Amino acid sequence: MAAIRVLLSLFVGLSAYYFYSQETLSADIVRGKRVLVTGSSTGIGEQIAYEFARMGAHLLLTARRDQQLKEVAQKCLELGASSARHVVADMNNLVSAQNVIEEARNKLGGLDYLVLNHVGGSGLFGAFRGDMAEVTRTMTVNFLSYVQLTLSAMTMLKESQGSIIVISSMSGRIAAPFNLPYCASKFALEGFYSSLRRELHLQQTNLSITVAVLGYIDTDSALKIVGDKIIMKASPKEECAREVVRAGVLRHREVIYPYWSIKPFLLLKEWMPTLLERFLDKYFILENIL
């Protein structure tokens, strides 16, 4: 019985993957659309901005570092963005989150895509030492500010029948040691946005929510934080951004990247959690962590 179920879900997974990968994305859907990308001064957010830029979107970028944002905005223009602005904001402050949405209203006159991507944290990777201030800060930056941005942008997104793209992680679906506040914030995002998606659907509100479940991606910060602590190959951030944007524009409920490194774990999680844990434990280089 179990074997049949495994085979059946593998088949369904494969067909869904095949179906999704066949759908093509035309830049015309995105040209002239208004896009806010948070955490776009570097990493995956920067690459997501470039993807939208190539398709001719109007971009509003935000993060804390002014100079980096300026450079990314300039490159967006070179790549074909209809316009590219930036606003400096610290998402540890929820009033700043409201101000960023005000900026979108004033400068873009509305919003079609809200891409929630920024992530803050100590950059530490190790055993949890019970630092409550760190939990509060991480939950504020990685979760509460996402909710604030979403609430403030809701009217504009409903008006445009727009889309929210939420960057989550395998650590939002499967327990992960050595970065507990981060893991908690990603689980919180999954709960909030998948429930919001249901509510919007039941209210017949045409607003799509795409959750991106990402594996290990080769951004400078990820390589620096876990590069010598886990045995895993990082996937390219450029391809990651392409897959995320594609899924968001096609209004898919979720995108898993890299698909084949993550999907089997997600399937195993419910059926054979102990086996999964034993398997995942092998990825950590404990002598470099503890």
Ligand SMILES: NC(=O)c1ccc[n+]([C@@H]2O[C@H](COP(=O)([O-])OP(=O)(O)OC[C@H]3O[C@@H](n4cnc5c(N)ncnc54)[C@H](OP(=O)(O)O)[C@@H]3O)[C@@H](O)[C@H]2O)c1
């Ligand atoms: N890389 C991976 O392996 C991986 C795996 C799974 C999921 N993800 C997810 O992918 C997303 C992007 O990750 P990444 O690797 O690209 O990270 P990153 O390179 O460290 O970029 C993080 C972005 O967030 C901004 N940021 C940090 N703290 C902020 C704050 N307090 N207020 C406003 N902005 C802030 C940073 O800009 P400033 O410093 O200029 O503020 C930067 O633009 C995150 O949601 C992450 O959880 C990444």
Ligand SMILES: *[C@@H]1O[C@H](CO)[C@@H](O)[C@H](O)[C@H]1NC(C)=O
């Ligand atoms: C929902 O919005 C999208 C994008 O604006 C549009 O293409 C689609 O036709 C809409 N669907 C419905 C049922 O109105």
